[in-house]
Amino acid sequence: xxxxxxxxxxxxxxxxxxxxxxxxxxxxxxxxxxxxxxxxxxxxxxxxxxxxxxxxxxxxxxxxxxxxxxxxxxxxxxxxxxxxxxxxxxxxxxxxxxxxxxxxxxxxxxxxxxxxxxxxxxxxxxxxxxxxxxxxxxxxxxxxxxxxxxxxxxxxxxxxxxxxxxxxxxxxxxxxxxxxxxxxxxxxxxxxxxxxxxxxxxxxxxxxxxxxxxxxxxxxxxxxxxxxxxxxxxxxxxxxxxxxxxxxxxxxxxxxxxxxxxxxxxxxxxxxxxxxxxxxxxxxxxxxxxxxxxxxxxxxxxxxxxxxxxx
Numbered sequence: 001x002x003x004x005x006x007x008x009x010x011x012x013x014x015x016x017x018x019x020x021x022x023x024x025x026x027x028x029x030x031x032x033x034x035x036x037x038x039x040x041x042x043x044x045x046x047x048x049x050x051x052x053x054x055x056x057x058x059x060x061x062x063x064x065x066x067x068x069x070x071x072x073x074x075x076x077x078x079x080x081x082x083x084x085x086x087x088x089x090x091x092x093x094x095x096x097x098x099x100x101x102x103x104x105x106x107x108x109x110x111x112x113x114x115x116x117x118x119x120x121x122x123x124x125x126x127x128x129x130x131x132x133x134x135x136x137x138x139x140x141x142x143x144x145x146x147x148x149x150x151x152x153x154x155x156x157x158x159x160x161x162x163x164x165x166x167x168x169x170x171x172x173x174x175x176x177x178x179x180x181x182x183x184x185x186x187x188x189x190x191x192x193x194x195x196x197x198x199x200x201x202x203x204x205x206x207x208x209x210x211x212x213x214x215x216x217x218x219x220x221x222x223x224x225x226x227x228x229x230x231x232x233x234x235x236x237x238x239x240x241x242x243x244x245x246x247x248x249x250x251x252x253x254x255x256x257x258x259x260x261x262x263x264x265x266x267x268x269x270x271x272x273x274x275x276x277x278x279x280x281x282x283x284x285x286x287x288x289x290x291x292x293x294x295x296x297x298x299x300x301x302x303x304x305x306x307x308x309x310x311x
Contacts, residue, residue, distance in 0.1 A: 092257045175228065
């Protein structure tokens with residue numbers, strides 16, 4: 001029997017193996033070229049985003065670093081906010097951000113647990129998911145007007161921390177729900193099966209097995225929520241923040257100053273906008289540093305939890 005290879009056939013005609021190999025090599029070259037082009041586009045997009053971030057931060061540092069000092073960070077605004085510091089604004093921003101997360105995280109995680117662990121697929125589920133997705137795209141000023149109508153006026157909370165917490169909590173809720181549900185979805189089904197096989201109830205399985213495994217992912221949503229809550233202006237200008245207050249908050253019904261609203265006031269309604277320009281940039285720089293610090297703390301906590309769960 002002959003061991004000679006049978007020539008390849010193209011359109012019913014025999015073709016030499018070298019020709020068939022050349023065609024395959026050409027396809028590989030085109031595929032590799034397309035892959036290289038797509039990767040270069042992705043790298044270019046990443047570099048573009050990074051460059052924009054560097055330019056923005058560099059611009060703020062260049063124009064605002066002259067205003068940063070210990071007195072600026074620990075003093076209150078003076079002389080129609082043309083002098084002094086931003087300490088009340090820092091305290092107000094921290095309180096609003098942490099309080100908003102205190103509202104959004106429990107509600108968001110509970111909603112995600114229901115949607116992923118208990119709810120049955122159907123029309124109601126599709127409507128709920130559609131509502132959550134649409135809520136994520138609502139402008140923040142709409143949340144501000146909603147908070148003004150419901151929490152400030154109807155519930156008679158007034159312009160206060162409590163009204164700001166509830167408004168920002170509702171604003172951050174879609175982000176927390178989405179990330180928490182994705183974290184629950186990434187927990188292997190074998191974890192649930194093993195817990196149930198050992199006699200655990202469904203709730204015990206969720207509380208002691210699923211949630212600890214999903215906690216690092218849930219913290220990702222918390223990080224995103226903190227960043228959004230800390231930087232919001234429209235949502236708090238109707239519900240929690242005031243132009244100026246000489247007092248620090250003493251209860252959940254106290255009004256507060258906040259860094260984003262303070263920037264807005266200085267840039268649009270200040271008595272001497274040009275004179276306060278360094279203060280505006282300095283305040284923006286403090287806001288970025290504050291958000292970065294809170295995010296870094298949450299990232300470190302997430303890394304610690306991931307390491308602990310891995311062991």
